[in-house]
Amino acid sequence: MNNLWQCLFVFSVATAFVMSENSNNDIQVTCGEQSVHVKWKMNQSMTGNPARLFLGSCFPSQFLNVSNEGAEADFHYPLTECEFRRTATWKYLVYENKLTYRPLPKPYPPSFTYTIRCVNERPKGWTPAFQSSSTGAIQDDFSGPAESSVFPVGSFVPIWAGVNQQAHQPLVLLLEECVASTTLEISPDSLTYPFIANKGCLVDGKKSLSTFLPRSHSSSILLHLQAFRFAVGQEVYIHCKLIAWDPDKLNDVKKACNYNKAIGEWELLDDPFQSSLCQCCDSTCGVRGKRETDSAPEGLVLKSVLGPLTITEDSA
Template identity: 45%
Template sequence: MMASFWHSAVLLCMAVAANVAQEDMEVDCGPDSVTLRWRAARSQMDASLLRLGDCYPSSVSAGEAMFQVELSDCNFRRMVTGDTLMYMNELTSMSAPKAHLKSVFQSYPVVCAYERPADWAPPIFDVVLFHTYGQGDLVYHMGLMTDDFSGPHLSREYPLGSSIHILAAVEQKDHQPLLLLLEECVATTMPELQPAGPVYPIITKGCLVDSMTSNAKFEPRRETSEIRLSLKAFKFTVGEEVYIHCKLLAWDPSGLDTSRKACHYVKGHGWELLDDPSHSNLCSCCDSSCKSQKRRGIPSGKLGQTQNAVLGPLTTTDNSPA
């Protein structure tokens, strides 16, 4: 797949700003790396102060800085739009030791764009274990993760009482800040929801109802566009295949209310709002029925549209003595 990917790559090496000349910066987008050369002959800048994302120059000499970095490093942001896969970053300068040097350099975009293969999937996740879903121009991901959320969980079997870690994310792209919520999650024995089939409720209207009887909880966010969920392998249908169905929602971070939220139950304390415990009163309806309500001022567009996602199959095993 990698060979066909790069044979069809369309390099769009953008290091463009109105006041940047071609001789100042050269960008070469390789298969999985970027080489950037900055010449500071006209700007009198200390080239050692340059940063590509959070990366220092690979080499500095006589007013020239060279970066040779991987696309997986330096905080490159990945964006998928239609048939194009883009990696974006910025070249910036740290504060110069002399005040008059601060104004001679701005941040400049550095973008490498490639033709997106039809079978492309996020490279750090196995396509079987980490699923991708599309909703208009929003791209969602959802997967089963290791205990520290550093990568995909490679086994589909979970001993009864062990932890199931789930990560869901929406690609930020060029949108305003997005807050990802899990509106509904249930476990079933079917890859498609059936009206008459057995259902184990996990999340209802943003309330992690499973946390009332287990150690299930929302983990602290790393960023607003993703949400992390930890469950205990439940005694639903031990030994049978189970699928977890969820509704994902991209929402306005400032628009939380009783119908758009992420709440879990903390024993001895009560319901707690993941994103701001001081406003846990939004979770008070979790003990009764949280009704949807319309809010004024919430931006239109893709916000408020849900995306259905399913994980599985996974199996809960019971190794306790009969």
């Protein structure tokens, strides 16, 4: 069974292997279950300034002399440090960082950059820990993970997202923005289709049957996304920005809005009597000022990637 649950914060892995965008005989990378070990043989220009070598935000753990071949910088750190970027797919957890040599401090660019990427198999039955977020394509009755990652155009992709609230104040989970993309990482060349935009407006619902469903709990959100004609037959990834927010402080930039075709108006998912918060969905939300920021104490900002999914023309 394809397990499509996606998790943002990762604390355990099963097996590991290494992927790099290029090869370099002077750099040796060993990915462990929870850490990475990098050995970097320095050339003459680097040995004069070895403290300018970095793995992400981390300095070398130690410097070693390697007989007559020169010196070596040794990095040995947990994958949760050094600003590793973590991405999850239904099968793998991907940790990525940059190895750089900066002869001059920032903002001067590095003179050398090398990508370090560790890809770990996700353990079966893994569930998120405190302050973690998870998202997934699930069965129509929301009873478990979807058995298939293939969805015909017009069918519904049931999507669930949740945040663990143990030992934390009550939070309401919001999908601030979501886009479909043909790439695991979005770049300027990526083909994209936004379906949640403008700070929580399900804009795809104006032209389809996509809708937020009534909540079973404030810390989770359910979405019936009608499969649209986008990158048919290709791998599609769903990129979402999630906000875990104080439920008593919803506003026009922290909300979840459906479009009600019957009355031709936007409605607030959590309280239709406050649907005035959704009036900006057809214009621009958040023009009142910048009094609230993503780092405000009322909530948490999370990111997650779901996929790959495949949208097909086949209605069978």
